Amino acid sequence: KKTPLRQPLLNGRVFGQDSAQVAVYRGRAYWFWGDTNRPGYPLGQFQTSGAIVELPKSGRLDPTGGINYKYFTSPSGFSRKMCPTTTKSSIMVWIDGLAVVSDASGGERLITRYSQMKSLGEMLAHGLAVWNDKNAVFESVGEFALDEKWRIPQGHVISITEDKRKWLVFVNPWPVVRVRAELAAIGDSKKYEAFTCLKPGTRYAGGKTKIHRDTGGKVVWAWKANTPPITQAQEKKMISAGALKASEAQFQLRDAKGAEVRLHRGSVRWNEYSKSWVLIGCQAGGSSSYLGEIWFARSDSPTGPWIQAVKIVTHNKYTFYNPVHHEFLDSTDGRFIHFEGTYTSTFSKAPQPTPRYNYNQILY
DSSP, rough: OOOSSSSSSSSGGGEEEEOEEEEEEETTEEESSSSEEETTTTEEEOOOOOEEEOOOSSSOOGGOOOOOOOOOOOTTTOOSSSSSSSTTTTTTTEEEEEEEOTTTTOOOOEEEEEEEEESSSSSEEHHHEEEEEETTTEEEEEETTTTTOOOSSSSSEEEEEEEEEEEEEEESSSEEEEEBBHHHHHHHGGGEEEEESBBBBBBOOOGGGOOBBBBSSSSSEEETTTTTOOOOHHHHHHHHTTTSSSSGOSSOOOOOTTOBBOEEEEEEEEEEETTTTEEEEEESOOOOOTTTEEEEEEETTOOOOOOEEEEEEEOOEEEEEEEOGGGOOOOOGBOOOOOEEEEEETTTTOSSOTTTTSSEEOOO
């Protein structure tokens, strides 16, 4: 059968890619990935690859006709580096929190957080980068403190308007960090807020954690400055300690039998068909695969509560991580949705990597 793709063979000389970040910027979809393999050598390039996808006037792309990536390439024809390193000892440069914000003149700017990595677990530096339209590359405009964990762009992003103000909400894996969608605010840690039940200005402290309650004893879940979010695991511990009731929780996701679904990464998007927010998340420590079970959940609010989930994709002894739902691929008013993730034998007990697909993106 004839392929619908314009460049079906070795487009950008890309053999495989890791962890997609996508944003619609100035009428086009900008796709970026992490580590990228090539056929000419066992190792590829590890400083972020990228491509542009032209969108129709409707802004909705039909993936059944193929997704025609126009890669940013080097003179050799291979995918080139989108986020050059400034730390010589850095091996990899990854990005996340990709988003579109307004600058001082009201124009659109494409921003992201970059992380310069010495290894999978050791970060040397991270900061804010802005896309240079002329040179087609991200450029650093400032660094974040190395120990800053939450007041930064991260994960996948939702754009929300509240009180006539536009906010970016970062999903990692829950949508619990936000900042004004303005370039000046993105790099200012004081401008970030967390959706949390902690008393303003406090931190999670195990059994001594201070829960924010009103005069009637009701837990106050709200956006608060200078107060970090809590994790799913921390919320579970507070329930076990009696500080929170299970009915007061936001992130204790369960399957139909009541078993816990602990999330690793995911994305949240508005779904027009169901008139609700939908979460596509990767489970940490799943039964069929350690990092490859994909779950679907709904909520009336992006911040939850997220209560019940349904498993929609399973990978037997194989990894499928960092899923992201692309809302501009939704069809039939959101009845059909599409998400992609990284399919790899890494972190699994797969006896044999899948030929031609291992360490690549799969779109469901």
